[in-house]
Amino acid sequence: MTTTKSTKIGSGDLCDDLVTIKPGDPSINLYCFFFNSGDISDQYRDIAYALPGRVRVLGIGRPGCKYFCTIEDYALDAAERIGRVQKEGPFYLTGFCFGGLIALKTALILEKRGYQVSCCLIDIPYHRKRFRYYLEYGLYFYLVRNRWLYSRLKPKVRTKLRRYAKRYNYKTLWKKDFYFKGPCVIFLGEHMVYRDSYKGYEQNLAGHFQNVDLFFLEDHHHDMLCQPGSSRVAEAISQWFY
Numbered sequence: 001m002t003t004t005k006s007t008k009i010g011s012g013d014l015c016d017d018l019v020t021i022k023p024g025d026p027s028i029n030l031y032c033f034f035f036n037s038g039d040i041s042d043q044y045r046d047i048a049y050a051l052p053g054r055v056r057v058l059g060i061g062r063p064g065c066k067y068f069c070t071i072e073d074y075a076l077d078a079a080e081r082i083g084r085v086q087k088e089g090p091f092y093l094t095g096f097c098f099g100g101l102i103a104l105k106t107a108l109i110l111e112k113r114g115y116q117v118s119c120c121l122i123d124i125p126y127h128r129k130r131f132r133y134y135l136e137y138g139l140y141f142y143l144v145r146n147r148w149l150y151s152r153l154k155p156k157v158r159t160k161l162r163r164y165a166k167r168y169n170y171k172t173l174w175k176k177d178f179y180f181k182g183p184c185v186i187f188l189g190e191h192m193v194y195r196d197s198y199k200g201y202e203q204n205l206a207g208h209f210q211n212v213d214l215f216f217l218e219d220h221h222h223d224m225l226c227q228p229g230s231s232r233v234a235e236a237i238s239q240w241f242y
């Protein structure tokens with residue numbers, strides 16, 4: 001199933017584009033979130049087909065956005081799209097890398113609306129507070145959010161600004177006050193330990209999650225979407241449907 005519908009969210013015009021990765025029962029949906037411009041069906045295929053047959057897997061692809069869109073903008077858009085497909089919970093979400101941050105923010109929005117939500121986050125980094133994130137990247141973030149100024153910059157400059165503003169957005173997400181009550185599973189790959197993210201998660205998960213399981217896989221970043229990493233992820237997600 002693929003639908004198209006435009007809506008106004010946050011900074012830009014976002015476009016509805018849910019993609020069926022694996023068919024199944026329309027009342028049991030797992031929503032997978034985009035993380036780059038690749039084919040979302042291929043990205044989550046191994047995980048999708050390792051899940052119980054009755055689970056339908058839908059991909060939330062990259063929406064169109066004329067201006068810079070924040071994680072919050074994407075999450076609001078995703079929550080509305082999910083609501084048009086499924087009117088009541090429980091909701092099951094998963095996301096890899098940047099898509100995991102959008103999945104988490106969407107889960108928080110749905111939970112705040114009173115729904116039961118489960119969330120699986122795959123290889124998303126934890127970032128400690130560093131002053132330059134707020135000073136340097138924060139300046140870029142302000143510039144891209146200023147539409148009048150942004151529209152007058154050259155395309156190459158806008159691309160660079162968006163890249164650094166995106167870093168500010170996801171590096172500071174963890175410093176905001178949030179608390180997710182639903183079941184959550186977090187998988188971290190080998191490079192996250194090298195970047196000291198694993199220690200950050202261990203020390204701070206209790207402050208953000210009520211019911212969370214943290215797993216470390218000896219896989220590189222993108223390998224976590226393939227075998228054998230995808231089987232471990234699918235095994236954890238499958239527990240939600242038993």
